[in-house]
Amino acid sequence: MLSKNKIKLLRGLQRKKVRKSSKFYIVEGPKLVAEILFTGADWHELYATESWLRSNPILVNDKRLVLVNEKDLAQISSLKSPNEVLMVLKKDTVQDFSLIVSNPFVLALDGVNDPGNLGTIIRNADWFGVCHILCSLKTVDQYNPKVIQSAMGSFQRVQLHYGNLIEMLSNFKSHTIMACDLSGTSIYECDFKEPLVLVMGNESHGVSDILSAVVHQNITIPSFSPTTDSLNVSVATGIVLSTIKGQIKLKK
Structure with a gap:
């Protein structure tokens, strides 16, 4: 179960002001998350349900993975119908x-x-x-x-x-x-x-x-x-x- 502070922090990433100060943003849904994992891009945290983890067992021991239930996911998601997994990533460095x-x-x-x-x-x-x-x-x-x-x-x-x-x-x-x-x-x-x-x-x-x-x-x-x-x-x-x-x- 996620703490109230963690829920507040993750929900805050839906706002531009919080994304700007923290330099983090969120990506949601199996398809988008799978593409990021496939490309090998760096990511900060992953919040996933048991059903998603069963399809992606390679991450079961990753310390950045946080197992959540559907209620927790609904509280941190920006989607009307939360979809199994939410990833937190660091914003890109601006190119010269x-x-x-x-x-x-x-x-x-x-x-x-x-x-x-x-x-x-x-x-x-x-x-x-x-x-x-x-x-x-x-x-x-x-x-x-x-x-x-x-x-x-x-x-x-x-x-x-x-x-x-x-x-x-x-x-x-x-x-x-x-x-x-x-x-x-x-x-x-x-x-x-x-x-x-x-x-x-x-x-x-x-x-x-x-x-x-x-x-x-x-x-x-x-x-x-x-x-x-x-x-x-x-x-x-x-x-x-x-x-x-x-x-x-x-x-x-």
Whole structure:
């Protein structure tokens, strides 16, 4: 049985403030935990039910393992239906930003607020081979439990970098910086070339006007419907990434 203090500490990791101060975050569910164990990534603690442990007996003597019942798991889980296992991990060390600038394709997010959208964007980035995402300070925390659940294992392979977006983008001197905007040039009429930075904006307001100082070209996904006036940002990101990556691959 878990102590009240331990339950309070683990539940606290659902909040950004606690994750920031402790430098820990949580991952839940057999599929996500299995992927982390398979990759050999370092982890801090594991809270698991007997049923999960029976399927993973190799960890039975690991001192970082804490056996819990379903009631305990429900008290520390962020899920409505807790699922057998919860892992606590140390937050990643931030990579030297100067090394990121050498990447031929980088994604940037300006104030994406919804955790589900960010998680899906991370999965999109992973699918299309984008390893780095620049995030404005108004973008939702990458370690939010809902982001982790939506991103699945992709959160391990795509690195997110938070900061002043204008300052970060100003370092990409050799890149063409393109922002997705309703008034831009159709993505089907653009000639995409690397190195390139793609900027996607807030769900409601799009890309901030202040970024116009560093954006070289606005692009858009043309609508083929007379009644629909917008796309979900994660869906839009997937469409634009597919178009850009497909065109660049054909040129090689």
